[in-house]
Amino acid sequence: xxxxxxxxxxxxxxxxxxxxxxxxxxxxxxxxxxxxxxxxxxxxxxxxxxxxxxxxxxxxxxxxxxxxxxxxxxxxxxxxxxxxxxxxxxxxxxxxxxxxxxxxxxxxxxxxxxxxxxxxxxxxxxxxxxxxxxxxxxxxxxxxxxxxxxxxxxxxxxxxxxxxxxxxxxxxxxxxxxxxxxxxxxxxxxxxx
Numbered sequence: 001x002x003x004x005x006x007x008x009x010x011x012x013x014x015x016x017x018x019x020x021x022x023x024x025x026x027x028x029x030x031x032x033x034x035x036x037x038x039x040x041x042x043x044x045x046x047x048x049x050x051x052x053x054x055x056x057x058x059x060x061x062x063x064x065x066x067x068x069x070x071x072x073x074x075x076x077x078x079x080x081x082x083x084x085x086x087x088x089x090x091x092x093x094x095x096x097x098x099x100x101x102x103x104x105x106x107x108x109x110x111x112x113x114x115x116x117x118x119x120x121x122x123x124x125x126x127x128x129x130x131x132x133x134x135x136x137x138x139x140x141x142x143x144x145x146x147x148x149x150x151x152x153x154x155x156x157x158x159x160x161x162x163x164x165x166x167x168x169x170x171x172x173x174x175x176x177x178x179x180x181x182x183x184x185x186x187x188x189x190x191x192x193x
Contacts, residue, residue, distance in 0.1 A: 116190060119188070119189075120189050123185070123188055123189065127174045127185075130172045130173060130174055131173060131174060131175065133172055134169045134170075134172050134173035134175075135173075137165060137168060137169040137172075138166075138169050140165070141162055141165050141166060141169070144158065144161075144162070145162065
């Protein structure tokens with residue numbers, strides 16, 4: 001606690017029973033105050049706890065000590081309460097931030113799972129589509145082959161086209177993948193044991 005002794009100067013004292021006679025005896029006035037140094041430094045002396053005294057007696061000193069102890073205890077309790085409330089707020093903020101991070105992690109994981117499922121479905125649909133296109137292309141080759149065999153005249157450029165179309169059907173058909181390429185395709189599914 002900041003404890004200040006204040007010089008309040010001299011003042012006239014009225015002698016008991018003679019109120020018309022002032023200034024017969026001047027007395028020194030002093031005061032004690034509790035507060036912050038900044039208040040006194042800037043001349044802000046509107047402190048509620050300023051007490052003025054004419055005489056310094058043991059009773060005055062005792063009351064000043066008691067009051068300083070009470071004010072110190074109140075200040076300590078106020079600071080302890082304020083610090084406790086600050087700690088509680090910090091703990092609540094920490095818990096809230098941790099919960100937000102946990103929920104964000106869950107959402108991110110759910111999005112990753114959804115993306116992985118979509119990727120798996122896309123891979124399967126692509127493979128099925130490629131098998132279907134390869135089979136239809138083979139059917140087309142077979143139809144033109146049958147037409148060329150049943151025709152009395154040779155079909156110009158058919159053999160060249162047939163080799164190219166057969167090669168395309170083999171290239172797009174996932175059933176014709178090598179073991180290495182099949183393993184790479186399966187690895188895209190990210191299936192972990």
